[in-house]
Amino acid sequence: MSLLQVRGLTKRFGGLLALWRCDLDVQPGEVHALIGPNGAGKTTLVNLVSGLLTPTEGRVVFRGRDITLLPPHERALLGIARTFQVTNLFPQDTVLGNLTLAVQARTGSSFRFWKPVAHERELVEAARGYARRVDLHGRLEAPVRALSHGERRQVEVGLALAGEPHLVVLDEPTSGMGPEESRRVVDLIQGLRGQVAVLLVEHDMDVVFRVADRITVLVDGRVLASGPPEAVREDPEVHRAYLGHAVDSSRTGSARSAGRARLSGRRPLLQVQGLEASYGPSQALFGVDLQVPEGGLVTLLGRNGMGKTTTLHAVAGLVPPKSGRVVFDGREVQALPPEDIARLGIALVPEGRQVFPNLTVRENLVAFASNRVGRPDPWNLDRVLQLFPRLRERLDQLGSRLSGGEQQMLAIGRALMTNPRLLILDEATEGLAPLVREEIWKALRLLNEAGLTVLLVDKYVEQLTEFADYHYILERGRVVWEGTSQALRADRDLWRTYLSV
C-alpha cells in the first residue's frame, strides 16, 4: 500500500483555484519528484500534505490513516517532516540548538518543567548525530543567522531528518545554491532512498532526473502526468504544456535583426545596467543588463528563482540594488525610495495581485488615481471600466470577493489609474484559467498598441511570442539570452535549457 495517498484534493483561496482534484501516491522509500511551472500549485499541495493548509475538498491518507484534518504537529509526530522553500529555522539558536529542538519535538514530553535540557545527554547526542548526517558537525555552536545560505539549507534538511520521518517533503532544497552545494544535496537525497520516502519539489531538471524514481507533473493546479522519469520525459502532454504547440521553424531567418530594427528607432525608456542585488547572504542578481524601449513590450523569462521578481523589484525600488544602475527616462533612479519611483511613472502590478481586500473595486481604483506625467487623455475610472467591462458589474464589491482573473484586471486597472509611463507586471496570468489569461493578454496588447510601455514576467512563452517585441531570459541572476519573438520561437534548445520546468 502507498505510504501517502492524496485523493481528489482541491484548494481554493477566495477566487483563486490553486489545486483541482489532485491524486498523488508516494510509495515507501521512493524519491517522488513534484514538478510544474511556477504557480502550478506545488507548494499548496505540499502545505496540504504537511498540514499548514486544510483542503477545500479531498482526502490525505498517510500510513493508512486519514490525516486530512490533522494539525501539522500531529502529522510531524506521525512521520511527515518537511523543509521550506525559503529557509525557515529558529533564528536565535545555534545549529545544535535547532537540531536539539527537533529531536525534543519528536521525542515528545515537551511538558518537562524541571530538568535542564543541557543535562539531557541523549537529546544533545542525537542532535549531534543529525548534524553529522548533514555535514555540519564542525559548526555545532554557530548561530544559524551566521551561516551561509547553503549551510542553512543543510540545517533545514537536518531538522527534517531529526523527526525520524517516514516521509520527507523537500520544497526546493537546492534553491539559491551553487552547483557544488546542489550536488551535496543530491548526494544526501540519494542517501535517503530506500530508508525514507522523499517528496521532492524541484525546478532543477538535472537534479530531478538524477534522483527521482517517479515524477508527478502539476500544471495549473491539476495533475498532468505521473510515472517513471522516462515516461514523463516522453509524454507529449507534458511537452505541450511546457513548450507550447509545435513551432513553425520556417519563421526564423533574420528575425532577430528585424526585431531590432523595429525598436532601434525608439529611445530606451528604461535601462538597467550591471544590476546586482542580494537577500542577506544569498545573492540573487549578478549584473543584469536590459533595456525597454519607449512603446515596447518586453518580457523577462526564466525558471522560478532565477531573479525575475528581484529584477522587477529592484527597478521599482522595493529591493535596494547592491550595485548597478537603473535609468528611467534619462534619470538614475536606483537610489530613490519606491514611492518616488512610482511618482516618476513606473507602476508595478505585483505577483499575487495584492488588491486591497477591504476596499471595493471602485475604491481600489480611485484611491491612487493621479496624472503626474500630465497625459492629455488620462486614464480614469470610465476608461478602465471600458477596458475591463467585468469590473463595472463588480464596482461595489470588496476586492477580496473577486475571482483571480477579476483581481488581476483590478490590479492592472489600479496601476493604469496612476497614469504610468511604464507598466510592469509580475506573473501577469499566474493561477488564471486559460480563457481569462487570453483576456489579460488581449488587454495588454491593446494598452501597448495605444502606446504604453510594458515590461512583463509571465511563463506562457508560446503566447508571449505572439505579441511581445523582445525577450530577456534570466538564469541564476544573469541575462543569458535576449532576442526577438521570432528568434525565440526558432530556438527550441533555448526553451529546453532555460524555460522548461
Added chain:
Amino acid sequence: MRARDLSVEQARRGGVAPPRAFVVWGAGSVAGLALLAFPALAQALEWSYYLSLATKALILVLAASALNLVLGYGGLVSFGHATYYGLGAYTVAVMVREGIRQAWLVWPAAVAVAALAALAIGAVCLRTRGLYFIMITLAFAQMVYYFVVSFKQYGGQDGLRAPRTDFGFPLGDAEVYYLSLLLVAASLFFLWRLVHARFGRALQAARDNEVRATTVGFPVYRIQLVAFVISGALTGLAGALMAHHTQYVSPAMLSWPQSGHFMFMVILGGVGRFWAGLLGAGAMVLIEELFHSLTVSWQLYVGLTLLAVVLLAPRGLAGLVEGRRR
C-alpha cells in the same frame, strides 16, 4: 571591552581578581543575607515604611516575572495580567469576608482561581495572534474588571478590606515580608528551571518561529496555554500576597493601567531575559519612590525616566548588565 576582558583574564591568572562564579555567588549571598536581615534592621532603625516598600517590591518582582514568562519567553503580549493579580487578591478578601480564614484553604484557592481564569481566557485568546491577542486579552480584563465592580456586597468601586489569613501564628508586617521573600524566591527558582527545561525551550521555539515549531512536531497551542496558566497562577499568587501586605483590595488591581504597569516593568527589565522581573520591578519601585519624595508631579518624571531607559537601553536593564559582562 576586549581590553577589559584581557585585563580580567590576566588578573585572574595572577590570582588578583576572584573568578566570576565566585563574584556572582558572593554578591548573591550578600544580597540574600541583606534581604533576610532587612526586617531586623528596619525595626532597629524604625524604618517600617521601608519594610513595607521592600515587601511591595518583592511582590511586584513576582508579578513581573510571571508576566515575563508569557510576554518574554512566549512572545505573547498579554495586556490583561491585572486580571489574575486582582482575582488572586479578591479571592483572599472575599473568602475572609465570608469567614474562611484558614491559610491552607485561602492561598491555594487564590492561586486556583487565577489559574482557572487564565485557562479559560488563554484558551480563547491563544487562537489569535499579534495585535488581536493584545486586544482580546485587554477585552477579557475589562470584562472581569466590570464584573467585580458590579458586586456591591464586595465593595464595588470602593474595594474591600482584607484582614490577613490565619497561619496559626500572628502575621505581622515582618512575617508578610518573609512570606513574600520565600514565595518570590521559590517562584523564581521554579521559573529558572522551567525556562531551561524542555518546556521552556519549546515555548521559546514557538515564539521564534511558530510555523517551524509546529512542523517539527511541537503542540504549540497546548504549550502556550500551559505557559499562560502558569503565568496566571503566579500572578494570582502575587495578588494574594499583595492582599496580605496592604490588607485591602480594590478594583484598581484589576484595571488596565495595572496591566500596563506590569508590562512596563518587564520592558524596563528587558523582555525575555530571566532577571527582567527582578530588575524591572525593583527599578520601577525605586524610581517611583524617588520622584514621589521629590515632587508632586512625580508621575511626569517617572514617565520621562522610563522613556529615557527605553530609548537608551532598548534591551532593558538586563540587557545593559549582560552587555557589560560581554
